[in-house]
Amino acid sequence: DSGVTQTPKHLITATGQRVTLRCSPRSGDLSVYWYQQSLDQGLQFLIQYYNGEERAKGNILERFSAQQFPDLHSELNLSSLELGDSALYFCASSVGGGSDEKLFFGSGTQLSVL
């Protein structure tokens, strides 16, 4: 168990809808990362937050947004969903915000857009 909690584990929705994925980092970790992993694909970095502030942005679509709350949990909002958004979404956390730190990944949220 990595200590990172993601909910829900599975999400099935229809095209055009909006969903929210939630992540609780390990106790004491200030940084949260969101990744997308499509079928048989690698890890695509979406966005990073550090202590409530956006720190880095990757290949995140404009239809997607995220935030980190004062209690350090984070939410990833996906709107106007398309079939191609079906993927496994991972949250990871680390103590600080540096890319040379160990990342702890959650078990992911499997999103299916029908």
Added chain:
Amino acid sequence: GENVEQHPSTLSVQEGDSAVIKCTYSDSASNYFPWYKQELGKGPQLIIDIRSNVGEKKDQRIAVTLNKTAKHFSLHITETQPEDSAVYFCAASKGSNYQLIWGAGTKLIIKP
């Protein structure tokens, strides 16, 4: 920008044999190289990492080697076991203020 190439994409080895996965990075300023293992249905987990001031690092059956001149680093798994079957990702970073750049992953299959 920074790019990390990982080979092979799939590797099948007999149980008990060794497995080697290689990654090549493009930015010579990269100084941190982690390896993550992703088992089926789980998130990736760090298994070993190396920094540019070290040429090799071992942890039981796994080792990582770094060749800064050639800009490549490799994961070595000896005496492979069924539980080694997973997808392995390499990554590279230039430092704490830069993003981690990931390889595409290698699916390792251990044949009984």
